[in-house]
Amino acid sequence: MKFQILLFAASALSTQLELVDSFSTSIGIGVGIDKVSFNAGIRSSSSSSLHMVGSAPSDSDFAKPRATSDNQTVNANVYNIKLDQAAQLWTASVQESNNADRLAGVPFLDSKSKDYFVDDVPSLRVSRSGGMGIELLELAGGRDDGLGITIVEAVTPGGNAEKAGIIPGDSIAAVTVMESSSDGSGLKLVEETNSRVKGCECKDFDNTIDALANFPGDDAEEVYLDIKRIRRWPKVKVQVEYPPSQCAEGFNPVKQLEFFAGENLKRALQNRGIVLDDPGNPKCDFCGSNACYVSVYKGQKLLNPIGKTEKKLMEKNPNVRLSCKSTVGYNMQEGDIKVRVNLSQWSN
Template identity: 35%
Template sequence: GAAEDSDLLPGDSITKVSVLRMTRVTTVGNKNVLEEKEDLYTVQTECLSYDATVDAIGSLPPPVTDQFQDFVQLNLKRLRRRPKVTIKLRYPPDQNEPDTTIEMFAGENLRQGMLVRGVKLNDPLAQRFDTKSEGNCGAGGLCRTCSISVLRGDDLLNPQRVAEQQMLENTPKWRLACKAIVGYGMKEGDMTIQVNPRQW
């Protein structure tokens, strides 16, 4: 139908329908030029049922072609699927944890997402960057207990900031999970990471 040549996609929601009426004025050369666009009638259709939406659109005035040219304008809302990243987790052999796979949404913090999904993340061999002692900094980016090694899919994480680069300069494949955002730039794909990489 007519929707094939439009920008409508399955799942789009029509929120408002307006009839825009253009006055027709004769100018030089006997050509008709359209001027003075104005809303003639508008109906709100957001959150209406299918039948109520059809009734609302049907209540718009019929087109008048003798003196005016009418256009119908649709306002839409489009729901966008949030990209997902599939992450294969590999644990150190001594940890006696089977490899597992989790899914995270683009934009999630890697550390928070892993902890929420029950991943055992704290590395007892890690030392704080600031005090060189043990202890979890609580996602402050100082203790390195949430370090992970990215084996595949590092392009799905946000770029490292200077402080993280300095802390992990001797281990270029490592990231601090507390400073890593998954699916950076709304990308999706697959990753493989090693949890607690100091124990490998």
Template identity: 30%
Template sequence: MQRLLALSLACTACTALQAPRPARTTRLQLAAESEECIALGLETLNEVYAQWGVCVEESTAIKVGGLLFSPQDPRTYGTETVDGIILTRSPGLGIELLEVANNNEGVGIVVVDGTVAGSSAADSALQKGDVIAFVGQPGGPFESVEAKTWDDTVDALGRVEGDQVELVVKRLVKRPVVDVTVKHPNGEQPDQVLRLFAGENLRRAMLTRRVALNDPLARRFDDNDVGGDCGSGGACCTCAVAVLAGAEMLSPQKASERQIMKTLRQPRFRLACKTAVGEGLQNGETGKMTIRINPRQHKG
């Protein structure tokens, strides 16, 4: 294994990590050179590596917390976990590891920087930019190396008994986005195009982008006769929108919304407060959707 340190890749967004220790070897990636860069919309591997950060997750009654790898830009990037990567020690694991951050207190970020030709790693599912979360014998038990230093990661690999080592890695993925064209009733205002990230709540996303949703003509299903946005637990219908295109990219209706929509008899209507965008989109995809806000005001 190679020990590579990149001075330019300190984890700036994480308070726990400072600049790495002095490098034995410093390497710069100056141009796009891999599918990993292309998939994430980045130009260099250094930019891929710099997206990794460390967060603190609190323990709960059913889950043990701790330091976890997470994207520096969680709106643009997410993570997926890849398990079942089994490597053999003969003729060698063949993993090239790069330590991109270290706080000198046992916390670090170590990424897969490549694989050695002819090794088991070269024929595995490992990709550049992956971070190793767990190591162990095939089927377990596993030891966590999440947010560990290069030394601790290598030591953990060495402690695995037997000729085979199973890895569980985390991988950066580019979250899907949806370009939503917002039409106003009767063309009162020009159309707006909003870029929403997969999983965003439609109502909150539009409000944060200053799109007015309070429809005074909405048929209310709550006891509040005062106009407002919202405070009605999804029953006021003031945020109903008409979906003109791309309805398949909205989250499925739950029981309460289905009941209200059945009463409204408007098959194109959705309650923005109960709807998330990005349904069915794959990592890196861009969907397009068209909606009309305040649809009861529209006379067309």
């Protein structure tokens, strides 16, 4: 299906690069808002002016909650957010050095707030028959290099995009087209399937349109879209209790904390000012600390399953975990955990 593309010139606004920290920089992008409707080949547009300055990514020590598939896995869609909120949170960042996920200097979609994270929703199969049923909203653009931020503003109820699982607030990161070819005949017939991919993460309105409308070609009946989606970061409420013997008069031994799902328990406790000091305990075989042991008397299911070595060590103390080997909010769970620290200092 062919789409008629009308180009709108956004206002030429200055671009500001500022150093955020030693790992990433943030891009401030001048904004002109354009809307485009992919619905049976009909396009509607509007334009206005807005200015947005990007910000640093989450200050946590990991990119997003880690999840594996088991009976404790929470459906990530329960943490989806509304369009208006997503539009306020999207920003673009770059990092100074290469890592396993991305190259230095290449813009990537990011969240302005550490309370939200950018998740990957890969390879959603979308039919092009009758139109994809997507309305796009450009949040940032107007640059000569084609960089920007374009998101899904709406999907047609019952349309192809909605059926594929795309929701308002999503941003399209890549478009893939699968193409089949055959060689030979009879028993020697060989069929091959090849793919063509066009990235459009952190691209402006026009480049996103090109990836969706022109790149697949007239013969492509469907495309596979890699989606970036902002989700609320699940949190766990953690009650920490010190032994009375370590508390001065008037000091409250109970502390109420909040951790992000996916945080290491020991590191999270220390980062929030909990003093782990327990010289009476043996040193942990993993981290070498005397104060690694914690008693979990509520919410054990919110921690990652205990490993074989740790289980053997704690055979006589089933409620005790090694905090250096424990992850809170396992598989994106939320809830309440209660722990006691510095265990040898508690009176029997």
